Amino acid sequence: MxxxxxxxxxxxxxxxxxxxxxxxxxxxxxxxxxxxxxxxxxxxxxxxxxxxxxxxxxxxxxxxxxxxxxxxxxxxxxxxxxxxxxxxxxxxxxxxxxxxxxxxxxxxxxxxxxxxxxxxxxxxxxxxxxxxxxxxxxxxxxxxxxxSAHGDLWNILGSTIRRFGLTVNDRGLYLRIPDIELLDRKKSMVFLTKKPSEVLNFIGIDEKRWWKPFSSQSEMFNYAAGCKLFWVREKDAEEEEHDVVGDLPAEGQEGGEAGKKKLKHNDRQRMAKRPIFNDWITVFIPKCREEASKHFGYLSNSSWLLQYCLNFRGISYEEKLASWKLLRHKDEILREVIKGSIPVEDVDRQLRAASIRIIKAVVLEGQEFQGVIPEAVKQDERGFYDVAAVKAFVQANWEEAGRVGLERLLVKSRLAMEEKEAKRKREVGEVEVEEVEVEVGGG
The missing domain is CATH 3.30.460 (Beta Polymerase; domain 2)
Structure with a gap:
């Protein structure tokens, strides 16, 4: 606060x-x-x-x-x-x-x-x-x-590791899958660990030193620069348009006014509100470039880290990406093929809703339609559908599916009413028995 x-x-x-x-x-x-x-x-x-x-x-x-x-x-x-x-x-x-x-x-x-x-x-x-x-x-x-330790230290380290697809938040250390992140950042995140010792070891930071206060800002900056993922662009390197501390660039951090312009919006906001983070970007990183320090070009390829992170959690990159693509494919089947192929205008709302429920169960849940699993909705060895075949099936059968759905709904409603009536009769019968027992006992 x-x-x-x-x-x-x-x-x-x-x-x-x-x-x-x-x-x-x-x-x-x-x-x-x-x-x-x-x-x-x-x-x-x-x-x-x-x-x-x-x-x-x-x-x-x-x-x-x-x-x-x-x-x-x-x-x-x-x-x-x-x-x-x-x-x-x-x-x-x-x-x-x-x-x-x-x-x-x-x-x-x-x-x-x-x-x-x-x-x-x-x-x-x-x-x-x-x-x-x-x-x-x-x-x-x-x-x-x-x-929460050391104030702005995680802002600094976060800007360093983010370009390698790593993120630390209030829950733990995560890896972001680039191909998935372009469409859904949240689903692109793969949990790695929530153990402080594993996080520090992962990014190459001395754990014992972490748990002691820093005597100065300069000492904290040099400690952060010891991260194995920290490196700066050489002063005479060709300038290219990319986020200096953004996602997976080919070059290191630049700092200074030029680097400030290339920062992500959140980092620019942090610079305005957090003096220590501002000094990191505008003073410390340019100083590293001027001194031609050991941080030049230490890591210029992030692909090894991506696979290393996935191996750390026993995850295959190809399997993770394939799983994401299949999930997205099924979502598109529901939204665009099933719902998108059933008319909206001049169609009873209850009929349309019932039709969607039945066809979704047939296509995505493997239920039978008219006693069989239609060939048009069967998946290939990867779990994908033939979009054209599914669309043709929906267009040809949505009215029948709607009729079946409404009939099932009526049956379900009738059974619920019968159960409700039976329950009421049981309760009335129990009350009458209790009254009789009271009268007999009172007699």
Missing amino acids: GGQAFASHASPLPTPRMPPAVYDHVLKQTLHALREHYTQVESPIEAPGKTTHGDVDVLVTGALKDYDPEKRPWIEVADKLGEVLGAVSVIKNHGQSVVNLAVPWPQIVLPSIEHSPKSAEPEEVKYVQIDIHYIHSLQRFQWELFH
């Missing part, structure tokens, strides 16, 4: 940015208090060089006693967390396992003003925002802690 959750609250509270001393004090107290109620309590490692903090983010899992949102309403858990931390206001995010708390600003002496004279004016009342995120499993907790 960046410390702004209470700015637009029903009763606004001032939660200004905190100097490091205040942040460290509140974080230490918060972690200590929450460890009485959760088995795992941690805060993601902060980005280097931060001089102020907007809020305190804490991840928790393994609830003890009355602090488990899976056993009691989240609203009640949020209120209890507010009591534990002495919050003056609580924002409960419905549908999300996160609570925003406003706690009083700590009364500590800051180093920079330790010897300054006290002001005669009363200090402004202010608060600190604490965001507590409940994670539903230990594995997911470890991933969130990993994925």
Whole structure:
């Protein structure tokens, strides 16, 4: 939330940015208090060089006693967390396992003003925002802690590995199949792993160093540049139009103003909002090019990585692509051949809907039509249909299919009504028996 959750609250509270001393004090107290109620309590490692903090983010899992949102309403858990931390206001995010708390600003002496004279004016009342995120499993907790570490580091690494078809999100590391991605990005994604150690090993990053704060932005940049997939374009390389950190280009990252113009829209937005990512693109990468560093041309071919990723998960590229093409073929059969071949105008809506249901069952589910499986709807050895034959079958038989479908619907409705009536009679009979037993017992 960046410390702004209470700015637009029903009763606004001032939660200004905190100097490091205040942040460290509140974080230490918060972690200590929450460890009485959760088995795992941690805060993601902060980005280097931060001089102020907007809020305190804490991840928790393994609830003890009355602090488990899976056993009691989240609203009640949020209120209890507010009591534990002495919050003056609580924002409960419905549908999300996160609570925003406003706690009083700590009364500590800051180093920079330790010897300054006290002001005669009363200090402004202010608060600190604490965001507590409940994670539903230990594995997911470890991933969130990993994925949130070091601020913008995953923005940097994400822009590096994306051109090789790799994506890291809040669920894990994925590979995107290029031929599928052109039409459906979501379905192109193949899950690889959600284990932090495997991800870091996969992209060639030192795991032990990951779990320690960086002393400076420069140190973090050099660490990110150690990724085995990071390399930059040579300064005198021929300029070509492509996304510098986009999908599977032939050359490396360029940076600077020229590289900025070739960035994807999302990366340009990150540059505008994230100073560290902006420095990575406009300062660090051009510096690498100027110094003619070892990062030139380290990896210029992504095809090996594609197959390596698939082998990592025991997936054949050809099988994955064939499966996608067959799925798309069947979708086109339903949308364009079946539905597209049955008239819409001057046709009863119920008849058309019934016809689609029957023909879909025959073509895509292998059901019989008039006692046989029509030759026109049989698949070849790869599972594909003869589009022309299927279309001719639909055009010749949609009216009969509609009639059959309506008859089946009438039978189904009649049976449902008969069952409903039989149930009603059984219930009436049971009531009459109970009344008789009461009368006999009363006599």
